[in-house]
Amino acid sequence: MESTNGTTIILMSGDMDKVMAAFNIAVGAAAMGKETVMFFTFWGIKAIQKGNLTGRSLFARMMGLLNRGGINRIGPSQFNFWGMGRWMFKQMMKSHKIISLDDLRKTALELGVKLLPCQMSMEVMEIRKEDLIEGAGEPCGVATMLELSDRSKQTLFI
Amino acid sequence: MESTNGTTIILMSGDMDKVMAAFNIAVGAAAMGKETVMFFTFWGIKAIQKGNLTGRSLFARMMGLLNRGGINRIGPSQFNFWGMGRWMFKQMMKSHKIISLDDLRKTALELGVKLLPCQMSMEVMEIRKEDLIEGAGEPCGVATMLELSDRSKQTLFI
């Protein structure tokens, strides 16, 4: 019988604080032995991009510019202040010995969290499979996401 | 016995990208045969308004002005740039043959997705039943929403 005790996280936000919350919950769930899936859509795709420039249309290039540098370059949803927010957040996290977003993502992968990109978002933003980090799963659609979610005790939209 | 396999979406956001994500998930769920309900609250009500001016208080008129034009006039949560964001989003969606928000909503209705407005939000924003699109259900409260949600495998707050 299939597990029905999983955790599904739909990450639509590309804000640093929300990305961090999403990975923290995912790592916690996986550590408890729950089958854990993260589904990355729209701005959330930033969290599994390498950070290179992608796409050729005006929009895709704009998105690429904004995402340049990958997960270490994203800022929080509040107090961004032209990069100050990110810097402050990092200082604060460092001084409190909080794990970095990059390491948190590695831990998630090590614990078997599935990182699935949303196919439609990839098409619209002109992101190719090779623009994503190693370990990212196959792009999939809403149906796959919902099937995984049906086997989960909680599905969070972040 | 009642279905316990439904999908409930609470849409509080009025941002174009989030409204689109909500309808995409709803349409996907309904297409899978899941009993699907969308509950529209606060800014989310925009997504089922006709787009006319409503209410007489200062606040209600401000809300009305901002919502003028209905679902085709709302902008994304990021990159709005005084309307540029919306225009770009639409171009991008068009060039990638992504269904428009308007058509997505029609599809949702055709697939039997229930679109329920939050009663309290309607009162506070002075929106009348006739200000909502045809097909919108009866205004209801938190209790009704939670009862529907109790029969769902996933409840998303967007």
Added chain:
Amino acid sequence: MESTNGTTIILMSGDMDKVMAAFNIAVGAAAMGKETVMFFTFWGIKAIQKGNLTGRSLFARMMGLLNRGGINRIGPSQFNFWGMGRWMFKQMMKSHKIISLDDLRKTALELGVKLLPCQMSMEVMEIRKEDLIEGAGEPCGVATMLELSDRSKQTLFI
């Protein structure tokens, strides 16, 4: 046997409208007899802070300044306009006889809703137990939150 019919709300937002939505759902759930838990993380902690200044680091002091005044001083996610939004929201709520955030929180506590602060957020933002309102529960981590959520019919991330 333990209840499996609860409601879990993870509140990460500190925006007035979202805090209000969260408490409204919590109060509705508790009134229906559901075991209801609210888990406050990041900006959401504002909703159970007394509103005094906390912490000594630059970041903690900034957070403290922004949170000064507690739950009555927070503004909505849109139309804040340097405090105008909050004032308008309050006027509108008053004229429609909507319960204030402060009273809503009291009702939640009276109905037995558990208000749990996220331990990591408290550490990072240098918030002490005594900075939280009376009635707030013991700080806890992701594991505790997920265990409570596993017994819930719906877990909302707000």
